[in-house]
Amino acid sequence: xxxxxxxxxxxxxxxxxxxxxxxxxxxxxxxxxxxxxxxxxxxxxxxxxxxxxxxxxxxxxxxxxxxxxxxxxxxxxxxxxxx
Amino acid sequence: xxxxxxxxxxxxxxxxxxxxxxxxxxxxxxxxxxxxxxxxxxxxxxxxxxxxxxxxxxxxxxxxxxxxxxxxxxxxxxxxxxxxxxxxxxxxxxxxxxxxxxxxxxxxxxxxxxxxxxxxxxxxxxxxxxxxxxxxxxxxxxxxxxxxxxxxxxxxxxxxxxxxxxxxxxxxxxxxxxxxxxxxxxxxxxxxxxxxxxxxxxxxxxxxxxxxxxxxxxxxxxxxx
Numbered sequence: 001x002x003x004x005x006x007x008x009x010x011x012x013x014x015x016x017x018x019x020x021x022x023x024x025x026x027x028x029x030x031x032x033x034x035x036x037x038x039x040x041x042x043x044x045x046x047x048x049x050x051x052x053x054x055x056x057x058x059x060x061x062x063x064x065x066x067x068x069x070x071x072x073x074x075x076x077x078x079x080x081x082x083x
Numbered sequence: 084x085x086x087x088x089x090x091x092x093x094x095x096x097x098x099x100x101x102x103x104x105x106x107x108x109x110x111x112x113x114x115x116x117x118x119x120x121x122x123x124x125x126x127x128x129x130x131x132x133x134x135x136x137x138x139x140x141x142x143x144x145x146x147x148x149x150x151x152x153x154x155x156x157x158x159x160x161x162x163x164x165x166x167x168x169x170x171x172x173x174x175x176x177x178x179x180x181x182x183x184x185x186x187x188x189x190x191x192x193x194x195x196x197x198x199x200x201x202x203x204x205x206x207x208x209x210x211x212x213x214x215x216x217x218x219x220x221x222x223x224x225x226x227x228x229x230x231x232x233x234x235x236x237x238x239x240x241x242x243x244x245x246x247x248x249x250x251x252x253x254x255x256x257x258x259x260x261x262x263x264x265x266x267x268x269x270x271x272x273x274x275x276x277x278x279x280x281x282x283x284x285x286x287x288x289x290x291x292x293x294x295x296x297x298x299x300x301x302x303x304x305x306x307x308x
Contacts, residue, residue: 014203040226041226048302049294051230051239056262079156
């Protein structure tokens with residue numbers, strides 16, 4: 001295990017959301033990336049967060065009923081004819 | 084995709100102002116195809132937003148339909164100070180809230196709730212303490228192991244997918260809302276902040292804690308509990 005002074009695993013796991021959103025400053029981002037290349041535990045952790053997010057992204061979502069959609073398109077048409 | 088007959092029309096979904104300007108221009112010009120696509124693409128997230136404030140799925144449908152009519156009426160005056168999508172979401176939330184009040188549905192929408200308090204998202208027992216050789220680093224048994232070291236588990240199984248999506252429903256309401264908007268519906272962090280009127284820090288925290296809980300559930304599943 002490599003020890004990186006000032007950037008421990010329990011700190012890295014709290015930075016993962018900022019890391020994925022690109023919200024870390026450049027210096028911290030580089031240090032986290034470096035940590036990940038040297039720490040299999042944290043690397044696995046980040047990959048698991050990725051997979052978790054990916055699993056949510058594939059979920060089926062409920063939309064409006066076809067009838068409601070039709071009514072809205074009709075309203076849109078009427079609105080623009082009237083305008 | 085059923086009903087998508089015109090593949091040449093691209094629908095910008097990012098929060099960037101340029102895309103929005105084009106969307107608004109086409110909507111104002113009466114481009115029915117664009118309107119139809121926005122209704123298809125944005126209504127699921129709108130339904131979820133509405134459902135957090137009103138008492139039934141039917142009420143949420145009514146709110147979303149009504150909100151779209153409000154969008155039609157408000158579009159000529161849309162200033163572009165926020166993204167088009169967060170403006171639309173704000174209309175949904177306002178309508179859902181007034182309806183929720185009429186339905187006497189109690190909602191907690193204070194700027195800060197108990198679930199916003201930030202503790203560690205990973206069990207501290209999984210890290211070495213001050214007496215350890217490398218304080219703050221994973222213990223031997225605490226370190227996560229890759230789920231795909233098991234060849235048969237390379238992709239998340241249907242069972243695991245169902246599990247994580249089910250667990251999403253068990254998160255505290257504000258975490259659930261932010262994680263759903265971000266990760267299920269692909270709404271940007273800026274748009275979530277604008278629509279829910281929360282700070283970037285608050286948004287980040289709700290997302291961070293919610294995702295960490297879901298990861299833990301999946302880990303428990305892969306470890307066989």
